[in-house]
Amino acid sequence: xxxxxxxxxxxxxxxxxxxxxxxxxxxxxxxxxxxxxxxxxxxxxxxxxxxxxxxxxxxxxxxxxxxxxxxxxxxxxxxxxxxxxxxxxxxxxxxxxxxxxxxxxxxxxxxxxxxxxxxxxxxxxxxxxxxxxxxxxxxxxxxxxxxxxxxxxxxxxxxxxxxxxxxxxxxxxxxxxxxxxxxxxxxxxxxxxxxxxxxxxxxxxxxxxxxxxxxxxxxxxxxxxxxxxxxxxxxxxxxxxxxxxxxxxxxxxxxxxxxxxxxxxxxxxxxxxxxxxxxx
Amino acid sequence: xxxxxxxxxxxxxxxxxxxxxxxxxxxxxxxxxxxxxxxxxxxxxxxxxxxxxxxxxxxxxxxxxxxxxxxxxxxxxxxxxxxxxxxxxxxxxxxxxxxxxxxxxxxxxxxxxxxxxxxxxxxxxxxxxxxxxxxxxxxxxxxxxxxxxxxxxxxxxxxxxxxxxxxxxxxxxxxxxxxxxxxxxxxxxxxxxxxxxxxxxxxxxxxxxxxxxxxxxxxxxxxxxxxxxxxxxxxxxxxxxxxxxxxxxxxxxxxxxxxxxxxxxxxxxxxxxxxxxxxxxxxxxxxxxxxxxxxxxxxxxxxxxxxxxxxxxxx
Amino acid sequence: xxxxxxxxxxxxxxxxxxxxxxxxxxxxxxxxxxxxxxxxxxxxxxxxxxxxxxxxxxxxxxxxxxxxxxxxxxxxxxxxxxxxxxxxxxxxxxxxxxxxxxxxxxxxxxxxxxxxxxxxxxxxxxxxxxxxxxxxxxxxxxxxxxxxxxxxxxxxxxxxxxxxxxxxxxxxxxxxxxxxxxxxxxxxxxxxxxxxxxxxxxxxxxxxxxxxxxxxxxxxxxxxxxxxxxxxxxxxxxxxxxxxxxxxxxxxxxxxxxxxxxxxxxxxxxxxxxxxxxxxxxxxxxxxxxxxxxxxxxxxxxxxxxxxxxxxxxxxxxxxxxxxxxxxxxxxxxxxxxxxxxxxxxxxxxxxxxxxxxxxxxxxxxxxxxxxxxxxxxxxxxxxxxxxxx
Numbered sequence: 001x002x003x004x005x006x007x008x009x010x011x012x013x014x015x016x017x018x019x020x021x022x023x024x025x026x027x028x029x030x031x032x033x034x035x036x037x038x039x040x041x042x043x044x045x046x047x048x049x050x051x052x053x054x055x056x057x058x059x060x061x062x063x064x065x066x067x068x069x070x071x072x073x074x075x076x077x078x079x080x081x082x083x084x085x086x087x088x089x090x091x092x093x094x095x096x097x098x099x100x101x102x103x104x105x106x107x108x109x110x111x112x113x114x115x116x117x118x119x120x121x122x123x124x125x126x127x128x129x130x131x132x133x134x135x136x137x138x139x140x141x142x143x144x145x146x147x148x149x150x151x152x153x154x155x156x157x158x159x160x161x162x163x164x165x166x167x168x169x170x171x172x173x174x175x176x177x178x179x180x181x182x183x184x185x186x187x188x189x190x191x192x193x194x195x196x197x198x199x200x201x202x203x204x205x206x207x208x209x210x211x212x213x214x215x216x217x218x219x220x221x222x223x224x225x226x227x228x229x230x231x232x233x234x235x236x237x238x239x240x241x242x243x244x245x246x247x248x249x250x251x252x253x254x255x256x257x258x259x260x261x262x263x264x265x266x267x268x269x270x271x272x273x274x275x276x277x278x279x280x
Numbered sequence: 281x282x283x284x285x286x287x288x289x290x291x292x293x294x295x296x297x298x299x300x301x302x303x304x305x306x307x308x309x310x311x312x313x314x315x316x317x318x319x320x321x322x323x324x325x326x327x328x329x330x331x332x333x334x335x336x337x338x339x340x341x342x343x344x345x346x347x348x349x350x351x352x353x354x355x356x357x358x359x360x361x362x363x364x365x366x367x368x369x370x371x372x373x374x375x376x377x378x379x380x381x382x383x384x385x386x387x388x389x390x391x392x393x394x395x396x397x398x399x400x401x402x403x404x405x406x407x408x409x410x411x412x413x414x415x416x417x418x419x420x421x422x423x424x425x426x427x428x429x430x431x432x433x434x435x436x437x438x439x440x441x442x443x444x445x446x447x448x449x450x451x452x453x454x455x456x457x458x459x460x461x462x463x464x465x466x467x468x469x470x471x472x473x474x475x476x477x478x479x480x481x482x483x484x485x486x487x488x489x490x491x492x493x494x495x496x497x498x499x500x501x502x503x504x505x506x507x508x509x510x511x512x513x514x515x516x517x518x519x520x521x522x523x524x525x526x527x528x529x530x531x532x533x534x535x536x537x538x539x540x541x542x543x544x545x546x547x548x549x550x551x552x553x554x555x556x557x558x559x560x561x562x563x564x565x566x567x568x569x570x571x572x573x574x575x576x577x578x579x580x581x582x583x584x585x586x587x588x589x590x591x592x593x594x595x
Numbered sequence: 596x597x598x599x600x601x602x603x604x605x606x607x608x609x610x611x612x613x614x615x616x617x618x619x620x621x622x623x624x625x626x627x628x629x630x631x632x633x634x635x636x637x638x639x640x641x642x643x644x645x646x647x648x649x650x651x652x653x654x655x656x657x658x659x660x661x662x663x664x665x666x667x668x669x670x671x672x673x674x675x676x677x678x679x680x681x682x683x684x685x686x687x688x689x690x691x692x693x694x695x696x697x698x699x700x701x702x703x704x705x706x707x708x709x710x711x712x713x714x715x716x717x718x719x720x721x722x723x724x725x726x727x728x729x730x731x732x733x734x735x736x737x738x739x740x741x742x743x744x745x746x747x748x749x750x751x752x753x754x755x756x757x758x759x760x761x762x763x764x765x766x767x768x769x770x771x772x773x774x775x776x777x778x779x780x781x782x783x784x785x786x787x788x789x790x791x792x793x794x795x796x797x798x799x800x801x802x803x804x805x806x807x808x809x810x811x812x813x814x815x816x817x818x819x820x821x822x823x824x825x826x827x828x829x830x831x832x833x834x835x836x837x838x839x840x841x842x843x844x845x846x847x848x849x850x851x852x853x854x855x856x857x858x859x860x861x862x863x864x865x866x867x868x869x870x871x872x873x874x875x876x877x878x879x880x881x882x883x884x885x886x887x888x889x890x891x892x893x894x895x896x897x898x899x900x901x902x903x904x905x906x907x908x909x910x911x912x913x914x915x916x917x918x919x920x921x922x923x924x925x926x927x928x929x930x931x932x933x934x935x936x937x938x939x940x941x942x943x944x945x946x947x948x949x950x951x952x953x954x955x956x957x958x959x960x961x962x963x964x965x966x967x968x969x970x971x972x973x974x975x976x977x978x979x980x981x982x983x984x985x
Contacts, residue, residue: 124330212418
């Protein structure tokens, strides 16, 4: 009996170790490169675990005066932050309507919302580009922000409607109506204050989705001034301009670290709510 | 009872339900419509209108920046089925989507089952580590695997040369690019299945395991009789959502091989992009897109049926 | 001075498969200060009625008046009502005092001191003055119930609405709160409409009981009226626990004015006093209803034509009484007896009942034809004393 438990325990930990290794190994190779010196990064003779004398954090310092990286990361923050504000502001009333109000047409709208979560957005870039082209929004941060705000909207609605359904006690708005509110003020005075944690979570996920986004920025911009970090890394990798691999990998580390750390910390609170495709 | 025998029309007529005008309905449900309006405007702006416009495009010969677009009927669709690259991309996309989805499902299930066995103190940390690929930017995933598999500086290359003296070119040679794309995609998104399965596993009431254990059911039997029934709907949800996402996947495969070498690993998403923004043939690109939409829509319908069964409430 | 009047109130929902009539042509007047309990099985429309009066649902047809003023198109906040929900619906982020004072803050121009004073008064009345600074999340179910009720009384509305307010409490607490709410009503004397599915709650608390089924009013009357003189089989079956025993019987009249109720299992002789309540036009097929508490064991002196025989199936000992479940040729019959009567399982059990305790219903319409010795009075005339039970 004891033997069996011990054996299955061992098997369990071996399995966990393999999974962790599988998840982390590609990362580790990138991190390894990012902390090597310029030369060691391209030297095939550098050992798997590099000796101290070729280790250096210069790449993380030098990145800030290479190839406009400060601009790219700044753009990333601007885009993700603005899109987050718009998207959350628009998703709150929508999610609330889906979760707690009833009106003819709600079901159809809800199904389209579900479908947008699963939509191949690459297809949509074509007509949207056409529309934005006519509106003069191509190659502007505003255009990118609008596109990403709408792109993250379904995910926010999904997350928030789940909270509104389960996290807000039943009949609470009705009690508020009887206490002297209208539907609107009942929402603003009672439901909204109760939703602060969920809205915070939605905002965080929304920010990180915007931060991770590649497609919309890639399609809607061509100028360096409006480029975000994801797209910049793509262009640098595809060109011969900057072949300082350690610096490029440092940029990748800086790009990947915020979402992985934040989601990692929030993971236990996320659960199924994440269904809205945060990783896209 | 008696009132069920009355026809719907009789009830409507008796109480004037049909006489309600649209204005009445809007007034009665004003709060609902007011709250949904911003969402509706957003969706209309970047979803409903573009789709309608896009479908219209497929019957024209519109190009990027082109001022004139003529109506060409079904030409684009005829071009589509007679185009070898499209036919190849469709086939390879289907292989890619199904194999990636299947492997993600299996790896995700294993991860969820193993993590479910761990005590809660270390579980959160280990989950965060194992799930971490899912949260990285897909483009970064592409770069990371590019670097891992690189023919000059990649780990696989160095490792195999040190071990056996040679290494294939993982992103160019033979079947390797296909395998690489699938493996990288599984790596990035298997955690999605693990998260959904994890939630399902933690919702299985422990009494059921205890009851089964009292009945003398062994480990495997408990899994089959207690756990498995709780995983059926999550499985459908994962299959549907991952199928749709994998159809739509662009950034990571684009970064990893961009459909190359040449067009040997061309996926529908990359082909759509290239047709639209490299060849500037908007109309043809959206025609390819229509095929992707149909694939995603099939998955979406499966998903809606599944969540509807799980909880009527979500409708 | 607030009388609540419902005039032909109708609520139709648009369901998935066509319209559903939840409440149909409901006429009901609740007098000033009256405590009316609306009962019925789930889905009978009682909660919908209450929610429509509160303004949480719109009326499809009919008129609602409070104090003579039509409220159909008024917003809930303008109807001068207070409601207690089954789920309590307390604001989780506000303290008990804030919960109770919130309505006053919003809808009156009382100063903070006045509101505080009234909240304290109401809290004292409900015995929750120690909880005023706590959040609802830290309170027990019973305490939350008190806060919810306190929140309603602090408003001093014209009409109180209660939507199954005690359903989430355990049995003991429920009984206790029942008496407290009754006491509260005597003190405040505010017009009250109270919805419950628990007929015992209705019997003990109500000035008047309103029985709904299938969206339609079945009977409105004092607890005694609905118990002793149910207007139809539904009310007879719904009110009382365990519920009334029902037998299909045929009336066989004999020459001297008396008659017999004949069933495949028994024959029961009735006198002229009963048969006088209906004539030949009513036919001779009836439904006999007799309450479990009206049955008692037969002895040697009991005439054969007053005796019914059954086989003992189950004996339930509840302390004060015994419930005996009999099998009479495949039909279940419930008998409520003193605890001393405890027959063996599977033995035969002879019982009898008084002619005064029987109820006869029309076999087709299920309307009541006779209650014991008296014909049914129109329920609304407020007859105090019905047929004597025992």
